[in-house]
Amino acid sequence: MHSLYRSYGAVLASLFLGLVALWLVALIALPQLNMIERAFVYESRGGAAIQSQVDIDRIYQRIYTIEYDIDALRDQAEGEVAIGVAPGAKIGEDNTAGVGIAVPSATVSSGTIEEQIAALETEAGGLKAQLVDLEVEETRLLEEKEAASGYSLRNFTTMSSLHLRIFGMTLVYSFCVTLICFVVCYPIAYTVAQTANRERAAMLMLGLLIPYAINELLRIFAWTMILANEGMLNTTLDALGLIDMAQGEPIRWLASNGAVFCVMVYAYILFMVFPIYNTIETLDRNQIEASKDLGASLIRTHLRVVLPYAKPGIAVGSIMTFMLAAGSIAVPGLVGPGLHPDWFSQVIYRNFFEAGNWNIGSAYSLALLAACTGFILVNMLVFRVGIRDIAK
């Protein structure tokens, strides 16, 4: 802090600190706190109360229509006297025959104008009487709704068994993705890190990096092109004669766990490769040679020398991959378009942006965050690494 002031002077240093504080408060702390608060606020959407409000609105609308019709009929009666237009015109036809409202048929098709007016006035009278009951009911329902809202755990406890299943499966799937990612990345990271030729290692790393210059969505779409029914993979298999597309035998690659895992591994491979690469790179080659020299097999050398050394990198890579996989929305959305079992992130998305229920969305997000944090802690425990090792 002091060195900052010494290096940049009071004005600049204060500006830096002020901006950092603003960033911490406005962009991190407040939104997060808001989300957490929402998660614990149950907002009863009051389905019955809203339904009764809709009913009341409809009745009011009907009453206004009736009053308008009556006025119109009276005008007509006066006009008829003056101009002598033939009676019997159809009026007042409307579509208010609402569902679940006890409104008699609104069509007035016969009788004299006076009769029609009388019938309408009768109907309006009935509706007004209904209105009184409904408004009492509405007040009661609204009070009920108010009583149900407020701080509670209901956002979590009301999670349906389907959502709970999706939640659990998302964690299982994310773990699978992390595991596959590790199995794929460890040999790559090891090979690159232990390549004596620095230039070649740089080229390999560049080769891994270049796909990441492309937008993530495009990278995912590229996979859908490969895996689609008429995609490259099926076309190739068809060309090889393994399947017959003309006979309608394309293999449905998309919308399967395999496809989603495959694309996720591809999408997050770097987050696993780099941490492992960074740790293995600092491993003294002599240790590997010493292990071999002492008679250890390749597998033992890896189990006893390389893997223990790479633990912090593996922990970091696993944490990142798991978090990214658990929070991924683009991959399951695009690769498993509606056919693959939902990812929990998709459920959260729908709560926020389709159901408009931010509180439930927040609660689900918080649940996912808690699960991920739990994963991190378990991970650190299993790998016996501390925060400091990970920061390295």
Next chain:
Amino acid sequence: MDKQALRGKNVELDGVSMRFGDFTAVQPTDLTVNAGEFFSILGPSGCGKTTILRMVSGFLKPSTGHIRIGGDDMTQLGPNKRPTALIFQNLALFPLMTVWENVAFGLEARGMGKADRRRRADELLELVALTGQGDKKPTELSGGQRQRVAVARGLAVEPAVLLLDEPLSALDLKLRQHMRAELKSIQRKTGVTFIYITHDQGEALTMSDRVAVMNGGRVEQVAATEDIYDNPSTPFVATFVGEQNVLRGKVMDGANGIARVATDIGEFTGANRDGLGAGDDAMIFVRPERLDLASRSNETVNRMRAHVERRDLEGPFVNVFLRARGDLPLVMHMTNSGDDWRSLEGELELGFRSTDALVLRAGELAGE
């Protein structure tokens, strides 16, 4: 420690060479290291000594030739299949294992049970004077202790040959000297063949039974320690091991094992080791401790005059740096046995006995 289990074997290099692309790291070499011997390979960096070590240990496959250990051809075997153990320059202890796990790693790889491993590791730690340190991590030990852990780890697999790649280079002088004695004594106790790589002649001379001096991928001389110092066979060996005064000239007469050589600062005679004849380019080598004030010698040959430039007191002896005619640098060691060195100033007359001078065919010197 079961001494029988650790009997050393001999190592034979038969026409072994190593090429990396266009670069020849080791010229075709024949070399035999006797069983149970402390053998050093001495040479400047890049001379190919580490390459030879890596070929013997199995990390490198020779471009040509065969390597036999105890008579068995090892050329096609990997490092984990050879009866050798390598002590790395940086020791390469496993930092995440305890000391005893390090020592017992080779046994673990051979599938020995944990209790047996622990017992064996403790025995080996006792051998290298680290009793009771087994549960520490290598980082908790001092440099010399780590050294000994590495040696114990190497010995645990009961190798016939222990290969050491300059393992003492990271230690400070005092500890290095101490470890030399320890290594020597461990070698004696176990009877394992030691092949020791170093660029430090002091290490090679103090520990070894025999020394090979290498230069430019070629073994220049293989000889017992004292012969390397007293009877170098090439100008490189003469100047790489110990200090030398070098006089260049042409042979006038080489009869009877004595060569008479004409140089810029006069005529000198010395042992004609290479059998040179009149007209050959020659170099005369005289050790600084064999150079003396002419006044203390009865001989009248091999005299030269030189100017004192500097006197450095080393403690037990004094280095006197002189310059003869033609800007020729000379150095003379005088024992610090009195005050006589303090009066050495100006122009002096120096001399040496013909038997203390060695005449060799002119060639490449060390450090050129």
